[in-house]
Amino acid sequence: MQDIFAVLFLTISVGKIPSIWAIGLLALPLIRPLLYKILDKAGHGELLVLYGFVLALIVGAGLFESLGMKADLGALIAGMLLAGHPSAKEMARSLFNLKELFLVCFFLNIGFGGLPQFDHLMIALVLSVLLAGKIVLYFLTLSKFKLRSRTSLFAAFSLANYSEFGLIVASLATYKGWLSRDWLIITAIAVSLSFIIAALLNKYADAIYDRYRLALKRYQATRLHLDDRPVRVGDAQILVMGMGRIGVGAYDALKTTYGEKVMGIDYNHLTTLQHREAGRRVITGDALDSDFWNKLQLTDKIKLILLAMPDHNGNRYAAEQLNNIENCTFKVAALAHYKTDEEELNALGVNLVFNMYEEAGAGFARHVWTDFQTILEKSPHKLDL
Template structure:
């Protein structure tokens, strides 16, 4: 039954142009109405999915992001203001006569407001991954805020238990010291099934289980271990190796939300009221991001990614119910509000750029005159040629073009260390990630650009860049490196005029070099 409902509803959602997770949520409610109950096995699989998701995000995250004011201060201010907002809304709504809202005291209101102040880490990260924008500026800001909320969650759970984490929790601070050992293990696991097992070991044992033993949130442990491994060369490969396993386990997570309980008309009305407040929560995210100098586009996209309620609200509600602060019906309200917010947030994020095209002129009024350093336009001057990807091939292209045409070439590289190295060697290289939609929105090239060379190591990066160039007003020539013939066909279909097969051309170049020596 579980597999049948999950597949049918997931497929139906996909056919309607909605993310499959919306179908999985509806499947959970369908199973609930059919009399199916959540089993311990299903809940354990759901927990595994969440743990692996956070571990995968940690593999792509820069820990320095959390130290920025637009992350920690914005998250703190938003949580406090959102709690006050919901206290006011629920007090006013109590005059409606709904019995569920009657007799809710001040402590219960604070608890409910706190539960509704969180945004869903699972949903937001899933949306960002599906859009391929986890590494974008707005994606990093949204994830950073979610991590701060997770830290607040740890404090709340500890306080609700009446006990603090074990004194051994301080040993977690020593984890960076053993990172070299973790790197050595990664160097020796190869590229097959042992790599997958290594990822599970780091996420579930070295991360989640270790944090659980010292009284900390297990999911937070998986996230932090992933962050420690993020700078290793195999971090991206490990994330890809775990991808399908993580996606399958997350199906169980979305099903368990719908299996929380059966709604009544009163819990449905209160849940809809909570959902009606969601735009105010989103507006608050937007306002705080704008306050820190982020562009309207960045602020809007990060706010949309956080436009939902969190599964942590269910945990908070359960704690409140067990302690006698709120009735069991609030668990159903939280589950319904969470599900409704997911269903509304999915199309909102899918059409976010289209929405910005219509509202951008109005939203830009809220931008500060002094923009955040990470969100300012990327002014390249007036170059005649751009080289995307400054590895060995890209650097060779850059040097050849500069020798032929002069100092009119600019390189684009996403790795800050490589950018610094190239600059020290006298090349003009700018920091930028061509697979980030923010990059294209900020790029300023002038009107002399006539050649773009795509020398990035991954085909999908070159393909995405070529697609972005085609969508822009660029009319010049585009060339790209490929490894296989089918890659050349895909690039040519999006406007690439010249392709260079590294394997074929390298062989010809090798033969020419040997013959020239004779």
């Protein structure tokens, strides 16, 4: 919402009357199927990045600017047109590093405007202190939406920093003469400090929550939101944590042998519902949630836990929590992407660690060899191998 209002401010501040043809921009949603089709053809490589640039700079910024509208608004609208496409997140990830680079360049450009003075730093520190009030407001607001105190606190920490769009607004206001150059420097320092503070809060979020858990839970609703409730594993004997592509494959393979004794766990409730519709026994639970582990009731029936989350940090955190459970008799297996990840998981007590890339190659070879032998048995011309 900050970004949307900032772009609207930039648009209004131009002070130009748009062209009469700007009314035609209302028809932009009609070309969404064409944009989707092009995105499907772009694939996953360099063309995806190039298409993102073309969409933002030409379809968005260039078109709007030619009609007397602000280019920033055009880029925002162009991104919104693709927001519902399955590949939108992949495009965002592909452009993320470039976006961060441009943001750094923007900060440097502001820094060229003058060196900060002592009074600039003092005022910026005062503005940084106000972040505490922002965090409290976010925490209380999210708690009213029946989210757990942990979820509300972590979300508040994630939203703690001042938006970089505020810096863009200040830059434009300085250009227009509405703000002095001093306030632009103060805003830049305050935004930078807020990034540092937010990073530290997010890094130590678990420790902060564990220390003040009882006090924070006083603001937690009695009946929690459906997506934020802890869950139980019932009579399951095998747990698969992380129902992505690899987790689903492991679940289906185990289900053929152990049937309903296998249970999947995924943090996304919508994903859980899709798996249930497909006939899988899956529950919603966030393996990165310390409260989830505190309330998880693992019975003696649990024999095996598979950590199949795509992010190594998730598998590592889950392994740490499982390692803290006393008198456990179950075995733990986990996926790893790199040799260092494999060593780290082994050090945490994981019984079996599968290097995804190495195992994928071995599995591919076994699959090909099995099928090849079947073909040879059916062939009238057998080979001596």
